[in-house]
Structures are given as C-alpha cells and as structure tokens.
Amino acid sequence: MPEGDVLRLTAARLHQAFAGSTLTRVDLRWPGVDDATLLGAVVTEVVAYGKHLLVRTDHGWTLRTHLRMEGSWRVARTGSAQARGRSPYVRAVLGNDTWTAIGHRLGMLDVVRTRDEHVLIGHLGPDLLDDDLVVDVDLVREHLLGDRPQTPVAEALLDQTRVAGIGTLYASDSLFVTRVHPWTPLAAIPEDRLVLVLATAQDLMRRAVAEGLGARKKLVHARTGRPCVRCGTAITVRQARRPPYERPIFFCPQCQSEQARWA
Structure with missing residues (x-):
C-alpha cells in the first residue's frame, strides 16, 4: 500500500x-x-x-x-x-x-x-509529514498511546486514527532502527523510545520526499530470509492486525527480540 x-x-x-x-x-x-x-x-x-x-x-x-x-x-x-x-x-x-x-x-x-x-x-490522527508537526512526548501520549495502551506497537503504527501516513514499510523499518520488538504493547515501551520510533518514521519519510523514492533503503521491509544488515540473522515476517486488515511486518528476530528490547 x-x-x-x-x-x-x-x-x-x-x-x-x-x-x-x-x-x-x-x-x-x-x-x-x-x-x-x-x-x-x-x-x-x-x-x-x-x-x-x-x-x-x-x-x-x-x-x-x-x-x-x-x-x-x-x-x-x-x-x-x-x-x-x-x-x-x-x-x-x-x-x-x-x-x-x-x-x-x-x-x-x-x-x-x-x-x-x-x-x-476528521477521524484520522495527525499527518506525520505535516511540516509543522513536532514528534514529542505530548504527541505520543495523546495520539499513539491514547486510550488503548495495550495495543502492540506495530499495530498502533498502522492505525491511521492514531497517526496518519505510516504503512508497513515505515512501521517495519522504524521499529528495526530503534530495536523494538513489533508485538511489544505500547504501555511496556518507555515514552522516549516511542518518540524515537515516530521520529524515525518521520525522518525516513521526509528523506524520501526530499530525495525521491529512489532514496528509500529498505532495512527489513520485504527482506524475508535475507540477512539482517546489523547482525546477519535472517529477516522474518509476521502478520499484524486481524483479517481483512492484516499487514505484514518484517523484523530481525535477534536485534528485535522480546528479550533484547531496546537495550
């Protein structure tokens, strides 16, 4: 998409x-x-x-x-x-x-x-590519966490009513960059780490807009079975959300393991 x-x-x-x-x-x-x-x-x-x-x-x-x-x-x-x-x-x-x-x-x-x-x-969350949008703790608290803090972070990123504009590519890659396991509940992730996840997605998208889609460098997205660029572990994929709204989320099971988290 x-x-x-x-x-x-x-x-x-x-x-x-x-x-x-x-x-x-x-x-x-x-x-x-x-x-x-x-x-x-x-x-x-x-x-x-x-x-x-x-x-x-x-x-x-x-x-x-x-x-x-x-x-x-x-x-x-x-x-x-x-x-x-x-x-x-x-x-x-x-x-x-x-x-x-x-x-x-x-x-x-x-x-x-x-x-x-x-x-x-009107039901959508703030546009992540809005020139005036500042990604900070207030944005995370009001929109990403909202009243559903137990949602897995990958699913929250895909939810356009929280923040608009992120799809499977930037959900996957921003979580990889920040070393967050995609199915960690929002409430279990420090707020400053959630700020970093959103800021990373915003930065990656802004770069693609400024430099063209050719500037996109897919870190884990659509790289199932290929080696992680950080540790060499094979990238895997799981489905986020329930049918018919399921979407693939790609991640490194080593760099983004539930045990490693964001250490």
Whole structure:
C-alpha cells in the first residue's frame, strides 16, 4: 500500500500540473459521483493528508481519493495516447489544456464540499509529514498511546486514527532502527523510545520526499530470509492486525527480540 511519502509526492505532481488551471475534462467512474460538480472549476491546490489526496477547487468542492493497495495517479500530456484513459481500471480522469491525470485502481473516491472534508478525514490522527508537526512526548501520549495502551506497537503504527501516513514499510523499518520488538504493547515501551520510533518514521519519510523514492533503503521491509544488515540473522515476517486488515511486518528476530528490547 502506498504510504505517506508516495501520497505527498503524488500531491506535489498533481498540484504542479493543475493548480490555477480550469478543469476542462472530468470523468469520475464511481457510483453516485457527479462529474459536473467539478467540470469548469479552477483547481486551487492539491494536498495530501496521511494516505488521502485532496483536490480542492474554487467552486468550494473537493475531490478526495485514496489509493488503497494498488491505486495510482499518472500525469500525461493532454491529447497524448497516455491521456485517453481507456483502461477498465481507470476510476477517474482530470484534465486541463496541458495535462491529464489518470487515476488507476483507486480505492476510494468522493466529492464533498471543501468545508465538509472533516467528514471524510476528521477521524484520522495527525499527518506525520505535516511540516509543522513536532514528534514529542505530548504527541505520543495523546495520539499513539491514547486510550488503548495495550495495543502492540506495530499495530498502533498502522492505525491511521492514531497517526496518519505510516504503512508497513515505515512501521517495519522504524521499529528495526530503534530495536523494538513489533508485538511489544505500547504501555511496556518507555515514552522516549516511542518518540524515537515516530521520529524515525518521520525522518525516513521526509528523506524520501526530499530525495525521491529512489532514496528509500529498505532495512527489513520485504527482506524475508535475507540477512539482517546489523547482525546477519535472517529477516522474518509476521502478520499484524486481524483479517481483512492484516499487514505484514518484517523484523530481525535477534536485534528485535522480546528479550533484547531496546537495550
């Protein structure tokens, strides 16, 4: 599933292509959504919040999309073959005189009044990539710990209602960097260590946004069976959360053992 860094880069690309321009083509292939709501509107900005994309317009309407597991937005020159949007997997097409954006395999799509965006994203925790967000003990206490401190830390990191933007990659790698066993209950981890976990995830994502996704260095994520970069032990994987929301979490059973913890 695309994580906060991918959404932030996607929003930047769409903002560059559409901000200040009039939507001359709107094709939303989603039940109950009216294309005419956005047609002719000027895009004011495109922003990301956690794993959600918000295309805001001067008409006071917002297009919200979520990529889920396989979704993506691709930008092509208007009039080019790539801009036709004929694939059966296309769920949305937005176009201006210069650029056309094609939304493939989108998992969610809504058009709401901009003033009502909170109805769709108000349940989310703070966006870890918010430029003004400071990761500190207060953030950990209020949002990560909250009223469910017995939750395993890996599952808490994946819970978008606590902190938005972290997926399996940054949950796995931030816990590896900080030597925390993924199934340790939040309450059993010192608060300063939880601050370090969140700050590490934030730093890794910010680096990917600044330097591009090619700068990502997967430390344990998707490295099942390969040697740990620290100790050489084979990386393993377990499922976090219950079906149908289960997600793989990768870790080093030596560096992140329940006995070693964060020593």
